[in-house]
Structure formats: structure tokens, C-alpha cells
Amino acid sequence: MTDIFDIYLLEAVVNGILLGGVLALLALGLNLIFGVIDVTWICYAELVMIGMYGMYYLVQVFGLPYYVAAPFTILLVAGLGALLHLLVIAPLLSAPPINQLLATGGVLFVLQSFATVAFGIDFRNLGIRMPVLKLFDMHFSYSRLLAFVAALIGMTLVYFFMKKTYIGTAIRAISQDRQIMALMGVDTRRIYLITSALGGALAGLASCLLVLQYDIHPFVGLSFGPITFLIVVLGGLGNFVGGFVAAFVFAQIISLGGLFSDLEWGYVLAFAFFIVMMFIRPAGLLARRS
Amino acid sequence: MLELKSIDAGYGTFQALFGVSLDVKAGEAVGVIGPNGAGKTTLMRVISGLIRPRNGSISMEGTDVLKTPMHRIVSLGIAHVPENRRLFPRLTVEDNLKMGAFMPEARARFAERLEFVFDLFPRMKERRHQMAGTMSGGEQQMCAIGRALMSDPKLLLLDEPSAGLAPVVVQQVFELVKRIRSGGLTVLIVEQNVQQVLKVVDRAYLLEAGSIRASGSSEEMLANDSIRQAYLGV
Numbered sequence: 156m157t158d159i160f161d162i163y164l165l166e167a168v169v170n171g172i173l174l175g176g177v178l179a180l181l182a183l184g185l186n187l188i189f190g191v192i193d194v195t196w197i198c199y200a201e202l203v204m205i206g207m208y209g210m211y212y213l214v215q216v217f218g219l220p221y222y223v224a225a226p227f228t229i230l231l232v233a234g235l236g237a238l239l240h241l242l243v244i245a246p247l248l249s250a251p252p253i254n255q256l257l258a259t260g261g262v263l264f265v266l267q268s269f270a271t272v273a274f275g276i277d278f279r280n281l282g283i284r285m286p287v288l289k290l291f292d293m294h295f296s297y298s299r300l301l302a303f304v305a306a307l308i309g310m311t312l313v314y315f316f317m318k319k320t321y322i323g324t325a326i327r328a329i330s331q332d333r334q335i336m337a338l339m340g341v342d343t344r345r346i347y348l349i350t351s352a353l354g355g356a357l358a359g360l361a362s363c364l365l366v367l368q369y370d371i372h373p374f375v376g377l378s379f380g381p382i383t384f385l386i387v388v389l390g391g392l393g394n395f396v397g398g399f400v401a402a403f404v405f406a407q408i409i410s411l412g413g414l415f416s417d418l419e420w421g422y423v424l425a426f427a428f429f430i431v432m433m434f435i436r437p438a439g440l441l442a443r444r445s
Numbered sequence: 446m447l448e449l450k451s452i453d454a455g456y457g458t459f460q461a462l463f464g465v466s467l468d469v470k471a472g473e474a475v476g477v478i479g480p481n482g483a484g485k486t487t488l489m490r491v492i493s494g495l496i497r498p499r500n501g502s503i504s505m506e507g508t509d510v511l512k513t514p515m516h517r518i519v520s521l522g523i524a525h526v527p528e529n530r531r532l533f534p535r536l537t538v539e540d541n542l543k544m545g546a547f548m549p550e551a552r553a554r555f556a557e558r559l560e561f562v563f564d565l566f567p568r569m570k571e572r573r574h575q576m577a578g579t580m581s582g583g584e585q586q587m588c589a590i591g592r593a594l595m596s597d598p599k600l601l602l603l604d605e606p607s608a609g610l611a612p613v614v615v616q617q618v619f620e621l622v623k624r625i626r627s628g629g630l631t632v633l634i635v636e637q638n639v640q641q642v643l644k645v646v647d648r649a650y651l652l653e654a655g656s657i658r659a660s661g662s663s664e665e666m667l668a669n670d671s672i673r674q675a676y677l678g679v
Contacts, residue, residue: 321543321547321552324536324540324543324544325544325547327533327535327536327540328533328536328540328544331533331534331535331536332531332533334495335495335527335531336516337493337494337495337515337516337518337519338493338495338519338524338525338527339519339544339545339547339548339592340516340517340519340520340547340548340551340596341516341544341547342514342516343516
């Protein structure tokens with residue numbers, strides 16, 4: 156009896172790690188936008204939702220193979236991110252933060268309503284059934300393994316982009332001293348636009364991966380949007396490493412909580428953990444002590 | 446090289462500069478001295494484009510600086526070492542220097558410029574992988590000057606390079622300014638440390654309450670009675 160229990164525990168832990176990879180990817184995109192532009196995209200998960208519909212139409216309607224559709228979707232959502240910046244954020248850059256928050260909140264409802272009108276409320280899926288990997292008595296779906304690996308690759312690419320390129324260095328610098336960027340010859344508007352497209356591209360990648368695990372409907376963003384925000388806040392807004400760590404902490408709580416009871420209880424535990432942590436470490440897990 | 450004509454500038458309803466005119470010729474080192482709040486930093490910010498003046502004109506080698514987009518002014522050959530250094534504290538020394546070479550013209554010559562800066566400041570080479578914010582004030586000042594030199598400027602704007610530094614480090618900074626000058630670079634330097642700055646510049650302007658009150662060669666300024674009384678304490 157204890158043997159079987161242990162193998163289930165191990166399975167839950169591994170599934171938690173796999174989930175953590177995708178959550179970390181979502182958190183990175185949101186952190187990037189917040190860290191650089193100082194704006195929170197409340198509608199971030201809805202960009203992912205649009206990307207999932209993009210995948211659905213490219214694969215199911217236009218008949219493209221999954222791996223051909225994915226780059227198009229990433230580009231599409233990157234474009235959406237840039238558009239969101241140009242149309243909504245850029246005009247509000249010097250507005251009070253609450254206005255920016257409300258504006259992106261408005262975009263959330265616009266996107267949800269748009270999806271409802273344009274695509275209907277039917278649940279859709281790609282019709283791709285990925286096999287399940289059996290290891291001893293444990294089961295891991297290939298869709299989760301693929302999502303984990305692709306998320307890690309995506310995050311590694313972003314890491315090297317940030318470390319090695321001039322634009323990436325400017326993205327890291329801009330959050331440390333906004334005013335003097337012009338002295339370096341940096342056009343901050345251009346950096347903001349590139350960052351928004353990059354954040355969008357990460358949402359696009361996430362949508363390619365999540366579409367293998369979730370059915371697509373206009374409100375699917377609610378399945379992972381709130382949890383992404385909690386992760387980003389727990390990690391400390393704008394703190395990339397903190398967000399990465401918090402994603403895996405949350406994923407384990409959800410996965411292990413789901414093992415001992417229903418999956419919903421995993422989320423209850425995760426949100427309760429978040430509330431407690433906000434009292435203990437309000438500035439985030441890895442906040443610098445001042 | 447640089448010419449300012451009757452510049453009015455300020456922040457909101459506060460006016461900091463009233464009809465300031467000055468010029469800097471190629472190869473010169475020019476100082477702007479004056480008390481706290483005289484508008485010295487505003488003057489520097491107007492030249493490098495961080496704030497735009499309300500009236501007046503600025504030209505750099507015949508180019509209208511006020512018609513140049515803010516982020517292109519460094520491409521005209523103007524590099525500004527801002528007050529309080531303003532390094533990126535959580536970037537390494539090398540990444541800070543990299544930011545100084547951000548514009549395309551400078552990127553192409555990054556390796557060459559990096560070597561130049563490391564020759565000038567061997568200490569920066571030792572600390573290249575260290576976070577800039579963890580260095581001492583003097584080292585940070587070197588890094589800030591190095592960052593400005595990465596763009597291979599013709600004109601270097603130095604805003605209070607001695608502020609907040611220990612006296613022995615202040616000496617080193619002024620020695621450094623002399624060395625940079627001898628390399629043919631034109632320098633405009635703003636300082637409260639009047640005694641020291643007049644030793645390294647050819648000419649100086651006295652800025653008080655937003656207006657130029659006096660100007661002349663370093664010797665003339667040192668001999669000026671009111672300057673001696675107000676700033677040199679003799």
C-alpha cells in the first residue's frame with residue numbers, strides 16, 4: 156500500500172515540475188512587461204486565449220501541421236502585444252497606474268467578448284491526442300513533457316537575448332534608470348515596443364503549449380490568468396528569478412494538493428498559501444532586504 | 446564647437462535658466478562654476494537633451510541640437526556624465542560600458558573603445574564582472590566617465606564629478622580630467638569645487654541664480670575679487 160502511495164507522490168511531484176515550467180513561462184512574460192514598462196497587462200491570459208484560437212484555426216480549419224502553425228501563432232500574439240502597447244499603453248504611459256490597470260482590464264473584457272462573438276462559446280480542441288509515457292507505474296502525458304521542454308527552451312532563449320544583445324542589455328537597464336536612457340542613445344519608445352512584442356511572443360508560445368492541455372473557449376484565460384498574477388506578485392513584481400521560483404512552488408502546491416484531494420483543492424491551497432505569504436513577505440519571495 | 450544662445454529653461458512653473466549664452470571651442474576645457482541651485486545641472490541637461498529649453502538655440506558643430514531627437518544627440522558627439530553618476534547599479538561594469546556604446550556607430554567599434562577605457566581605468570578591467578552598484582564612489586565615477594567615453598564623443602559633459610567623493614579621490618578625478626583633455630577631447634565641466642576646477646580648465650563661466658554673471662580665463666576668474674570672496678574663501 157505504501158509503495159503505491161509513494162509512486163503516486165512521485166508522479167505528482169514530477170507533474171508539478173512539468174506544470175511549473177509552463178507557469179514560469181507565463182510569469183516571465185508578465186514580469187518582463189512590468190519590469191520594463193512598469194505596467195501590468197491584466198489581459199495577459201486573454202492574449203494566450205487568442206493565441207489558442209489562432210492555433211485552432213491554423214490546425215483544424217487550414218489544416219497546417221502543429222509545428223508549422225506554432226511559429227505563426229507566436230508571431231501573431233507578438234504582433235498583438237505590440238498593438239496592445241501602441242493603442243492602449245503608449246497613450247497612457249504618464250497616466251496614473253490605476254488608469255493603466257483599468258485600461259488593460261478593459262482590454263480583457265473586450266477580448267473575451269470578441270472571442271465569444273467571433274468564435275462562439277463551444278469548447279474546441281486541436282484534435283491532437285498525444286500518447287502517454289508510462290514509467291514504472293507512473294503516467295506522464297507527452298503534451299506536458301513537450302510543454303515543459305519548450306517552455307525551458309523559450310526561457311533560455313530569452314535569457315541569452317537579455318544577457319548578450321544590446322537590446323537585451325537596454326531592457327535590463329531601463330528598469331534601473333529610465334530617465335538617462337536617452338543619454339545612452341536609447342529610444343525608450345522603441346525598447347517598450349520590442350519588449351511588448353517579446354512579452355506577446357512568450358504568451359504566443361504559452362498558447363501553443365497550453366492548447367495541447369486545455370480545451371479552447373473564450374474564458375479559458377481564467378484557468379491560468381489569476382494563478383500567473385499570484386506567481387508574479389509572490390515572486391516580487393518585475394523580479395525574473397523570483398517569478399521562476401514562485402512558479403515551481405505554486406505548481407507543487409497545486410499538484411500535491413490535487414493528489415491528496417481534488418484538483419480544485421490544490422488551487423484552494425495555492426491561493427491560501429499566497430494570502431499567508433503576502434503577510435509574511437509582502438514584497439515577494441526574493442525581495443531584497445532594505 | 447558648441448554654442449548656446451540665450452537659453453531659458455526650467456521645470457513646470459519654475460524657471461532655472463535665464464538667457465544663458467556660452468560657447469565651447471574644439472579642444473578647450475571650459476568650467477561652469479556657481480553655488481548650489483544656480484542652474485548648473487539644468488544647463489547640462491539642456492545641452493544633452495534631457496530637458497528642452499523654452500527659448501534660445503543650441504548648435505553642435507553647426508547642427509541644431511534642439512531639432513535632433515533626444516536619443517540621437519549622443520550621435521552628434523555629446524556625451525553626458527550625469528550628476529550622481531547614475532550608473533545602472535544592478536548591471537555589471539562591462540554591461541554599463543556596453544550601454545555607453547549602444548548607438549550603432551559605437552557598437553561597431555565596441556572592442557576598440559572597451560580597450561581604450563580599460564587602458565584609461567585599469568581598475569575597471571579588474572572589476573568588469575562586478576555589479577556597478579557595489580563599487581566605491583570613486584570607482585563608480587570612473588565607470589560613469591568610462592561609459593560616456595564608450596561612444597567616442599567629441600565633447601564630454603561632466604556634472605559635478607567630485608560630488609560625494611573623499612578628498613584624495615577628488616584629486617584623482619581632476620587628474621583624470623587633465624589626462625582626458627590631453628587626448629584632444631573637449632570638456633565642459635560643472636563644479637562647486639571652484640579651486641580644483643579652475644586648475645584644469647582654460648576658461649570658466651560663473652552661473653548664479655540662472656544667469657551668467659562673469660566669464661573669463663581661469664587666471665582672470667581666480668583674480669576676480671567677488672569670486673575669491675564667495676567661492677575661494679580668501
